Amino acid sequence: MSTRQTAYTTSGTETKALGKKFAGVLCGGDVVGLFGDLGAGKTTFVKGLAQGFGVRRVVKSPSFTLMNIHQTKHRGIKQLVHIDCYRLTNPNQLEEIGALEYFGRKDIVVIVEWAEKVKRLLPKKFLKVYFNIKKGDEREVRFG
Amino acid sequence: MLFWLIYNDFMLILGIETSCDETAAAVVEVKKGRFLSRANTVLSQINIHKKYGGVVPEIAARKHVKNIIPVIDQTLKRARVSPKNIDRIAVTTGPGLMTSLLVGSQTAKTLAFAWNKKIVPVNHLKAHLYANFLHNKKVIFPVVALIVSGGHTELILMRNATSFKKIGQTIDDAAGEAFDKVAQLIGLSYPGGPALAKLALGGDATAFAFPRPMLDADNFDFSFSGLKTAVRYAVEKSPRLTSPLKKNLAASFQQASVDVLVAKTVRAATVYKAKMLMLAGGVAANVLLRDTVTREAKKIKRPLLIPDFIFCTDNAAMIAVAGYFEKPVDWDKIIVDPNLEI
Ligand SMILES: Nc1ncnc2c1ncn2[C@@H]1O[C@H](COP(=O)(O)OP(=O)(O)OP(=O)(O)O)[C@@H](O)[C@H]1O
Ligand SMILES: Nc1ncnc2c1ncn2[C@@H]1O[C@H](COP(=O)(O)OP(=O)(O)O)[C@@H](O)[C@H]1O
Ligand SMILES: [Mg+2]
Ligand SMILES: [Mg+2]
Helix, strand or coil: CCCCEEEEECCHHHHHHHHHHHHCCCCCCCEEEEECCCCCCHHHHHHHHHHHCCCCCCCCCCCCCCEEEEECCCCCCCEEEEEECCCCCCCCHHHHCCCHHHCCCCCEEEEEECHHHCHHHCCCCCEEEEEEECCCCCEEEEEC | CHHHHHHCCEEEEEEEECCCCCCEEEEEEEECCEEEEEEEEECCHHHHCCCCCCCCCCCCHHHHHHHHHHHHHHHHHHHCCCHHHCCEEEEEEECCCHHHHHHHHHHHHHHHHHHCCEEEEEEHHHHHHHHHHECCCCCCCCEEEEEECCCCEEEEEECCCCCEEEEEEECCCCHHHHHHHHHHHCCCCCCCHHHHHHHHCCCCCCCCCCCCCCCCCCCCCECCHHHHHHHHHHHHHCCCCCHHHHHHHHHHHHHHHHHHHHHHHHHHHHHCCCCEEEEECHHHHCHHHHHHHHHHHHHCCCCEECCCHHHHCCCCHHHHHHHHHCCCECHHHCCCCCCCCC
């Protein structure tokens, strides 16, 4: 699933299920960048992904809080760090919020909404997921 | 505890808040259980006067570092209080960003060490509710309170001044966040919540039948991301975003949000037999929300408290009030927790 694959979903529930499945291919240290417009389904996808890691807490949008750290129920991956760059006006703010110290840590997966805003600060080989709004509730989700 | 609260009848508390965008300090005077803000400084409000609602917040711990001491210094001077007369220091220890929280807590620790004071660690969300205790307002328990801000939408049951129980929350976007994002969808600049409310004044709230997410759900949770997406679809369906169309979108969205917020708050008040309702957080500035809650509270014959606007958005006076109720500890016991919840 990790390279050049495209999926189509027709509801939030399906996007969540896709996120949950994606959790299965991730390894500790991975950084995932999510791309796509408002309402494209990025947070919805993270909800499913978190479920895949056994996160108990409700996964809410970090647009205001900027970074939410979730404890998981996973053997190797202990934390899911959920970052949202929606409000950032300058990529350097990613460093100021203390996000960089979570990158590449063996027991942590980092997932970043609005990754386009901070691309140059993400690790070289970060995973990318693109969300495209098609007709109505249909979404194209591309893994690249 | 009660004994102590009644007999400790004069106190000066220095509040410090750096959990998010604002660098804030305040001195609150407590006299016979009443709270008076003697000085309340919020750094970004200096800009708000220039252009109300148009401030783009700076997300920078570095800004906090630069500003915190001047803000505290100015606050003490304006309150005409010298450090030796401060009884305790209250500081936000969560929720918020680690890097931002550390600036406030390290400053509080340093001052507590130098001045030989105790510190009270404060939960920012509880503090939003304590804003309602300021300026002689009388609180009758149990209270059902709605916190609506940029980052939070939570229904809280308070059985007394120190008992907080979360009975509901947003499962995705916060209400303020939805206002800002929908504002962006209709072409307003960030953060567009207040501008959207203004635009809605001239619109028809029935023009679009937006969903009322989770209105009928058998719980007290909220959801705003679906509403955001519904507005997006409506925008995309329209060939051109004319001014009347924008007004109608704004009014219909605002109505949908307020309907759910108020209906669930009122229902919670009934179910939990609340004797009083409370509103708190930045979205409490929204006039339709205020008016609707006021009207509905009257219908169920419950008094309602809403803080003055300056105490709705992030401020340190509310942190200082919270500092009265919680237990003071030594400076080396202060730990910040970015994930702190109610
Ligand atoms: N009149 C209004 N109508 C609707 N929304 C408003 C209005 N005025 C302000 N807001 C919204 O309130 C939010 C700001 O709230 P506030 O300042 O309490 O958030 P915050 O304290 O930073 O968040 P938190 O406490 O969750 O960390 C913004 O989303 C803003 O658009
Ligand atoms: N196919 C779909 N995939 C994801 N979300 C969808 C889909 N169809 C409808 N939705 C709805 O759209 C909204 C997506 O919002 P959200 O995940 O917050 O988007 P983003 O984080 O990209 O702004 C949710 O309310 C979701 O239920
Ligand atoms: Mg999102
Ligand atoms: Mg706040």
